[in-house]
Amino acid sequence: MTTLDTRGSAQLDAAVRRLDPASPTLTDAQQRRALDLRERILASGPDANVLGRPPQQPLPPAGGSRRRRRRLVVAGGLVGAATAGVLVAPLLGDEPREAAWSATPTAMSADDARELGESCLDTAQRAIERPGSPPAQGSFAPEQRRAMRVVLGERRGPYEAVVLGNAAGYDLDCLSVGSGVPVVSGGRYPMANPAVDGISLSGSAQSVEGADGAGAPGEMASTAFGRVGSQVTGVRLSTPAGPVTASVANGWFAAVWPGTDTIAKRDPFADVSVTLTLADGRTTGPTAYASFPQREVPGG
Amino acid sequence: MSLSDPGPPDAASAAARLRFETVYDATYAAVLRFAQRRVHPSHAEDVAADVFVVAWRRIADVPREPDEARAWLFGVARRLLLASQRADQRRHALTLRIADDQVTGRLGSGVDADLVLHHVDLARAWRLLSPVHQESLALVVWDDLTSPQAAEVLGISAVAFRLRLSRARRALRRHLEPGTSPTTTTTTTTTDRAQQRSTR
Known part of the structure; x- marks a missing residue:
């Protein structure tokens, strides 16, 4: 048997085209009914009962609800966005979540991570180009974004996160829920260089409340991410959602968890603590989230 | 008058x-x-x-x-x-029918066994796709819409649609890989339900 060649999009689409159940042409009877319908509609007033039954009413377009689909807050800066320099690019569009969040991450393929990373960069670019946007700075500056590579990707049910980083310590941190367009956050300043047995971190929290019922009213998702020292092999967090095992790769870590705090009522990282596992098997912590270095704020 | x-x-x-x-x-x-x-x-x-x-x-x-x-x-x-669709079962994506008749009809009666098997594989892989992925592919491949047009139909951004489409293609390829088990999925079930609901 030969193998179905679906390597390229064109080949795959050609194969899918063969599954099309629709008739390529109208039958004579369908054409007659179509002409009859056209005449009946044209002979009717706007509110006439053309079809001999109540006409269906379409749902309103999704565009209106899309605008309120994702409300974003910056809550992970701890001392506030002004000093911690957390910048968030809001985005549009999502789809329903498909499965439950898990405290332990599952692997994301390199292809998926790269694709989500590209989507993040695209998101960042569009946020910058939006009329009225402030000049791009920090992680969003063109020279920093150009140097970024995907350093980490993780998946927890419908939550997918990637971290893009560069050698200067700048990062873009992206969260996509249910394959939706990611929300991107970055720093005004680079992430602090961590001690060999420590980490530097930052975080963001956002609403995942969906107009289509994707999330409960006020439902949040929190992301913690940062750099790990050369001796750190594992990062575990104690969060309001319970214990969370972070992903660690390429000198970075990240973890996403759902939260139920009402938006902006309180810092969602206030009760978070972190336990580190080191290469020699020792563990340190739990240490309060706020005790770790964050970004290299000039004069800070 | x-x-x-x-x-x-x-x-x-x-x-x-x-x-x-x-x-x-x-x-x-x-x-x-x-x-x-x-x-x-x-x-x-x-x-x-x-x-x-x-x-x-x-x-x-x-x-x-x-x-x-x-x-x-x-x-x-x-x-x-x-x-x-009933409000309590309202979905965010429509499931798509496929040309099952070709398996037992036009293709099935032909001499090209490979083509028939390919079609069966494709049909099975299609049913494993989520409704969101089915819809993304159908809008472009069957309904012949551009990505911006398909995005407009779905009420999402063009970037979001391209991301969905890319993932849909990847998911379909994954389901076509040898060894993917032909399991009955929720997608199949919802397809049947959706069709029943839609038939007045």
């Missing part, structure tokens, strides 16, 4: 009629096919009729450019189909 006779159309309504006729003649077949892909064939003409009743009421909103008009009508059709 009877009292119920609306009388000769004025210039504005004559223009609206002409406009509707143009749109109708250019797009009826495409709208019917759009419906055939998503509901039982016996129900597709009802869906198309509902779409054009909406188009007549809102003829001033229908885009002038033929391709854009087609996409606009697809958006109406999709929202009509979503509205026809």
Whole structure:
């Protein structure tokens, strides 16, 4: 048997085209009914009962609800966005979540991570180009974004996160829920260089409340991410959602968890603590989230 | 002239009629096919009729450019189909029918066994896709929409749609890989349910 060649999009689409159940042409009877319908509609007033039954009413377009689909807050800066320099690019569009969040991450393929990373960069670019946007700075500056590579990707049910980083310590941190367009956050300043047995971190929290019922009213998702020292092999967090095992790769870590705090009522990282596992098997912590270095704020 | 006779159309309504006729003649077949892909064939003409009743009421909103008009009508059709689902089971994506008849009919009776097997593999892989991924592929491959048009039909951004489409293609390839087990999935179940619900 030969193998179905679906390597390229064109080949795959050609194969899918063969599954099309629709008739390529109208039958004579369908054409007659179509002409009859056209005449009946044209002979009717706007509110006439053309079809001999109540006409269906379409749902309103999704565009209106899309605008309120994702409300974003910056809550992970701890001392506030002004000093911690957390910048968030809001985005549009999502789809329903498909499965439950898990405290332990599952692997994301390199292809998926790269694709989500590209989507993040695209998101960042569009946020910058939006009329009225402030000049791009920090992680969003063109020279920093150009140097970024995907350093980490993780998946927890419908939550997918990637971290893009560069050698200067700048990062873009992206969260996509249910394959939706990611929300991107970055720093005004680079992430602090961590001690060999420590980490530097930052975080963001956002609403995942969906107009289509994707999330409960006020439902949040929190992301913690940062750099790990050369001796750190594992990062575990104690969060309001319970214990969370972070992903660690390429000198970075990240973890996403759902939260139920009402938006902006309180810092969602206030009760978070972190336990580190080191290469020699020792563990340190739990240490309060706020005790770790964050970004290299000039004069800070 | 009877009292119920609306009388000769004025210039504005004559223009609206002409406009509707143009749109109708250019797009009826495409709208019917759009419906055939998503509901039982016996129900597709009802869906198309509902779409054009909406188009007549809102003829001033229908885009002038033929391709854009087609996409606009697809958006109406999709929202009509979503509205026809029971509120408690309303989904965010429509499941798509596939040409099962080709397996036992046109392809099945042919001599090209590979083609038949490929079709069976594809059909099985398709059913493993989520409704969101099925819909993304169908809008581009079957309904012949551009990504921005498909995004408009779904009410999402073009970037979001491209991301979905890319993931849909990847998921389909994954399901086509040897060793993917032919499991019964929720997708299959919801396809049947959706079709039953849509058939009045």
